[in-house]
Amino acid sequence: MRLILTFVFLTCAAVSIIPADNSALQFRIQKLNGKEYVSLYEICRDGEFDQGIDPVLGRGKIYKKTYVAVYQIDLSVILAGKELIKSDYPVRRGSDGEVFIPADSARQILEIMLEKNFSRHGNYFNEDKEPKTVIKKPVDDDDVHYEEIDFIVIDAGHGGKDPGAVGKGGRREKDITLAVCKRIRDILKRELKGVNISLTRSKDIFLELGERTEIANKLLRKSKNGLFISIHVNASISPKSSGFETYYLSRDPTTDDARVTATLENNVVILETKKKHHYDDIEFIEALMLAAQIQKESHILAEFIQKNMTSAMKQSHSRGVKRADFFVLRGSLMPAVLVEIGYITNKKELNLLITPNYQAVVSKAVAGGITSFVAGYNKLVK
Numbered sequence: 364m365r366l367i368l369t370f371v372f373l374t375c376a377a378v379s380i381i382p383a384d385n386s387a388l389q390f391r392i393q394k395l396n397g398k399e400y401v402s403l404y405e406i407c408r409d410g411e412f413d414q415g416i417d418p419v420l421g422r423g424k425i426y427k428k429t430y431v432a433v434y435q436i437d438l439s440v441i442l443a444g445k446e447l448i449k450s451d452y453p454v455r456r457g458s459d460g461e462v463f464i465p466a467d468s469a470r471q472i473l474e475i476m477l478e479k480n481f482s483r484h485g486n487y488f489n490e491d492k493e494p495k496t497v498i499k500k501p502v503d504d505d506d507v508h509y510e511e512i513d514f515i516v517i518d519a520g521h522g523g524k525d526p527g528a529v530g531k532g533g534r535r536e537k538d539i540t541l542a543v544c545k546r547i548r549d550i551l552k553r554e555l556k557g558v559n560i561s562l563t564r565s566k567d568i569f570l571e572l573g574e575r576t577e578i579a580n581k582l583l584r585k586s587k588n589g590l591f592i593s594i595h596v597n598a599s600i601s602p603k604s605s606g607f608e609t610y611y612l613s614r615d616p617t618t619d620d621a622r623v624t625a626t627l628e629n630n631v632v633i634l635e636t637k638k639k640h641h642y643d644d645i646e647f648i649e650a651l652m653l654a655a656q657i658q659k660e661s662h663i664l665a666e667f668i669q670k671n672m673t674s675a676m677k678q679s680h681s682r683g684v685k686r687a688d689f690f691v692l693r694g695s696l697m698p699a700v701l702v703e704i705g706y707i708t709n710k711k712e713l714n715l716l717i718t719p720n721y722q723a724v725v726s727k728a729v730a731g732g733i734t735s736f737v738a739g740y741n742k743l744v745k
């Protein structure tokens with residue numbers, strides 16, 4: 364499996380002396396089902412870490428200065444700083460919701476994030492009196508190697524048994540998105556020679572949300588770098604709502620409206636018959652390492668597309684670039700955005716969206732944003 368990022372650890376170049384600290388830290392080791400753990404609550408309390416957890420996904424982060432550690436309940440791999448820490452048994456959640464980190468992993472996290480050494484004394488990890496003299500420098504952006512974009516996946520929202528939003532006259536989101544996506548594909552094929560352009564679906568078929576990004580991620584394994592663009596039509600209980608907007612993935616949606624739109628698009632999950640999205644350890648960790656960089660790039664891509672739409676789609680109006688938690692973007696290992704090209708529940712916009720003329724305007728605008736992004740990006744990485 365291919366990774367876009369290569370990490371370079373500068374062990375010898377970065378030798379620094381950490382001054383001795385008067386208050387020696389101590390962390391308690393407890394037994395849970397016969398295995399040794401350290402309570403995350405106690406790590407955060409005594410080590411003065413900040414933390415956050417997504418209780419639904421069972422994923423959490425702890426923070427200290429510039430360091431972040433990411434864990435997932437029931438997984439035995441943790442990312443701390445830029446290091447992967449593996450244990451023989453997984454992170455667990457107690458009956459009261461308290462999180463427990465495998466003891467050996469806890470010690471490594473503490474050493475990395477506190478820049479101190481810890482030794483075991485009975486049922487405690489005690490901070491060493493000797494200051495830690497050699498530390499690994501956290502990897503910065505200069506050590507990340509980017510690759511040029513050589514494929515783009517265009518995803519027509521909904522399809523098959525899932526019509527998406529339905530407007531007056533039985534007009535369906537899935538038909539509009541497919542028509543627009545085919546046009547975007549045709550434009551990109553003309554404009555971006557040497558870049559592989561594909562659709563997640565070219566017919567009226569049902570695809571699960573996980574399958575959509577999986578198509579893109581599979582391409583990533585045999586290509587250099589790619590983009591994932593999902594096209595949708597918005598809906599609202601208010602017939603007055605109108606305009607277009609571009610989203611990139613975030614766990615922290617910008618507005619309540621963004622949350623509603625995300626809920627709407629994510630509803631399709633209940634139509635899915637296959638098992639819940641399953642990420643194995645490797646995929647999860649790869650996703651973690653790439654997540655921060657991908658989010659940055661996705662945001663830039665969203666800005667390019669939205670800006671182009673704003674200057675080209677004069678019959679509608681911009682609702683801006685937004686962050687939201689879309690399932691379809693969640694599994695992506697490359698920059699990914701979701702574009703809502705207008706409201707199917709708005710009479711004026713629906714009438715525009717179903718005409719080939721306006722579909723051509725929208726496609727040109729979206730494709731223009733993509734080509735500008737790719738041109739700039741590929742120039743930068745060469």
Ligand SMILES: [Zn+2]
Nearest residue numbers: 520527595596
């Ligand atoms: Zn949709």
